Amino acid sequence: MAEINFHPDDREMSTLELAKNLGIAVFVISVFEVMFYAMYLEGEVVLPLLCGAPLGLILVALLWQCVMHSFGYGRMVMNGNEIVLRTPRSGKSSPSILDPLARVILAPMARMYMRDMDKDGDGRLSFEEVLDEMGGLSKAEYAEIRKLFDRYDEDGDGYISLKEMEEFIKHSEDNWAEEEGSGNWWSSDGN
Structure with missing residues (x-):
C-alpha cells in the first residue's frame, strides 16, 4: 500500500484510543437512531424515520472509517480537536467535473x-x-x-x-499534500 500522507500536526491514534473516542459518538448516535425508529413504530409516522436517516448515514461513515483504520487502509489521527482519517490520497486533489x-x-x-x-x-x-x-x-x-x-x-x-x-489563480487553492515536491509533502506554513 502507498504511504499515508500525515500532516505535521497529526497525532496517530491507537485502536484503543479510537474505540474510546468514537465509541462514545457511535453510542450517542445509536441511542437517537433507536429513539427515532421507536417513534416511527409507535405512530407509523414517516417524519421520525426521515429525521433518523442522516444520523444513520453519519453512523455508517464513522463505522466505515473505523473499519478502514482496522484493516490498514488508513490511519485515524487527532488533529487539534478533530479525529480525521488519513489515507494515501489525503490532501491530494482529483479532477473535478467543474x-x-x-x-x-x-x-x-x-x-x-x-x-x-x-x-x-x-x-x-x-x-x-x-x-x-x-x-x-x-x-x-x-x-x-x-x-x-x-x-x-x-x-x-x-x-x-x-x-x-x-x-x-488556478493553483492558489491547491491542497496541502501537493504544495511542494515529492520529498516534502507539507508547506512551510503547516496547512
Whole structure:
C-alpha cells in the first residue's frame, strides 16, 4: 500500500484510543437512531424515520472509517480537536467535473486582477506593483510574497504576465499534500 500522507500536526491514534473516542459518538448516535425508529413504530409516522436517516448515514461513515483504520487502509489521527482519517490520497486533489467551468472563469478573473494591479499599463506586473497593492508588509510576509512571485514568474523575466497570473489563480487553492515536491509533502506554513 502507498504511504499515508500525515500532516505535521497529526497525532496517530491507537485502536484503543479510537474505540474510546468514537465509541462514545457511535453510542450517542445509536441511542437517537433507536429513539427515532421507536417513534416511527409507535405512530407509523414517516417524519421520525426521515429525521433518523442522516444520523444513520453519519453512523455508517464513522463505522466505515473505523473499519478502514482496522484493516490498514488508513490511519485515524487527532488533529487539534478533530479525529480525521488519513489515507494515501489525503490532501491530494482529483479532477473535478467543474474544471471546465473554472477555465471559463479564470481568464476574465486574471484580466481583472491585471487591470487593477498594473499601474504602468504595460500588461505585466512587476514585483514593485505587487508590493504596492499589498501595502505594509512584515519581513516574513515580504519573503513569502517574493517566493510566490518568483515561483509563478515562470520565464524569470521579473514580471508576471497574464498567463502566469492565470496559473497563480488556478493553483492558489491547491491542497496541502501537493504544495511542494515529492520529498516534502507539507508547506512551510503547516496547512
